[in-house]
Amino acid sequence: MIHLQEWESKHKSILILNEKLSFIDTESEKEVLIIFHEFGASSFNYYKIINELKQHYRVIIPDLIGFGLSSKPQNYYNSILDHAQILIEFINLLNINRFSTLSHGFGTSVLSEFLNIIKTNALNIKVKEIFLLNGSLTIETTNHKSFEDIIDNELTNKFIKITISYELFKKYYRESLGKKDAITEDEFKVLWQLQNRNNGGRIIKFIDYSIKERKLYCEKWIEILKLYQNQIQIIWGKDDVLSNLSSVEKLKNILNITEVYTLEDCGHFPMMEKPKQLSKLILHLKN
Template sequence: MSNSVPAKISLEQWQASGHYFNHKYGDIFYRTHPSIFIGSKSKEQNQPSEKPVLLLIHGFPTSSWDWHKLWFPLSEHYQLVAADMLGFGFSDKPKSSDYRIGEQADIQEDLLQHLGISSYHILAHDYGDTVTQELLARNIKRLGTIKSVALLNGGLFPETHQPLLVQKLLLSPIGSIVSRLMTEKKFQSSFDTICKQPIGVDELAGFWQQVQYNQGQKIFHKLIRYISERRLHRERWVSALQHLSPPIALINGSADPISGAHMVSRYRELVRNEYIYEIPDAGHYPQMETPSRVLDAFLAFEKDCSE
């Protein structure tokens, strides 16, 4: 039986219940559940929580709001932490930053340390998968920090990643011009291309609203450089998946033209892993398109690997 997914959280509600972490790279917006907690002790309850911590890491070009349909169902099982990475959502978007994956991983680790968290699980998507691969590479020398990882559609292998035309243009010498010419209509049309199930009009408007926050559309050509970093650091990041410690699951929307069934085939070739969950009727954003299916797969994986 599928787990039920309740009504969505509006972008306004999401922002209103968030906090800011003052990091050396910039101010980082984040949310937690319980709303304020330090490590495993909730300030609301003033007593230790028995629930483990789940770190949610979003994709490009959106934000932590990507997880709003899963927020309450996941909170029944976990304490939750989700941040807008530097350059995304309601976080700072400095024009001087290079937006390297290593820096994004630093921010995740520093936020967790700020909250007093020493061990955690990860659920990540797209760009967040790449950040997670870097965290996994670091975790090899810090056994026990990351307890489990679940990855949604992402370019885990540069040789199978099939970027959209607009992504190729953003990576080109005219990338800064393409960034400045980005419009809401062009932005939203890309979701029609990559998603099997349509994203709601209000949600698409919310995505664009967050892109425009702090003029984020002007740095798209910098954020997109993670695609080049994947090629540069392929050995390190693919090896981190092959290490298979902690347990890793792949939950993938098969109809994704960027990282769909073709990426899963390559994953089966390179990673010996029994935890593969394919969702045929989902595209690049399965957590938005088929949230109940993602929830079912994630909870089944967590139950399986904890037994």
């Protein structure tokens, strides 16, 4: 277990569009892997897999603006389009133009818009491999409006509730795990501290704005990902109640992916619940 002060000491920061973007960078000459985290999460969620992955990758994990150790501006609407543009600026500043990606939930929506910017502007950026985790495009691949509304309401309600108190935060987090003890009390404390640092809880309440974007741009993002179908690997916690196996089956079919790799006794957060298995699988699938 790593404590918040030690975790913070591992971070670097950079100023982009007048906001501080905080990030992990293992700094090496190896192939680059950039990780796009879930809504309400941060780079800390990946602390268990960094040491294994950095043996084979230069691992870079930015805390999106509004999350983790990055700036948390007032009245920040968490626009997926803004996040993607900031990350384009970020990789330009780091002089990176070839890399693989790992994304989770909301992070895959950010990645999709990121790829759209690359294509639209014919940028000289090469994305090699794309690893998609739980929650990827679950709203975007829902065809029926009534189902969309159900997902919208459930997500909004849960994310608002996790800002109310530490006990509710743990309760709703645990509901999404394959095994309730997969995340320790100490880990929960750090996750809670990072969420609420600099009054970050208020930003979580703007989740409905990003959900609207996910509905509005779903067709565009799906078409963009289809262009990368031969580079995509899908890895899914099998016991995820937030985005179950029917969700990943839809994603697989829409993107015409031949196989999904599932993790047993694992819910929505494979990087925290099954870090060894996830790392091993990523490295096994790495070209």
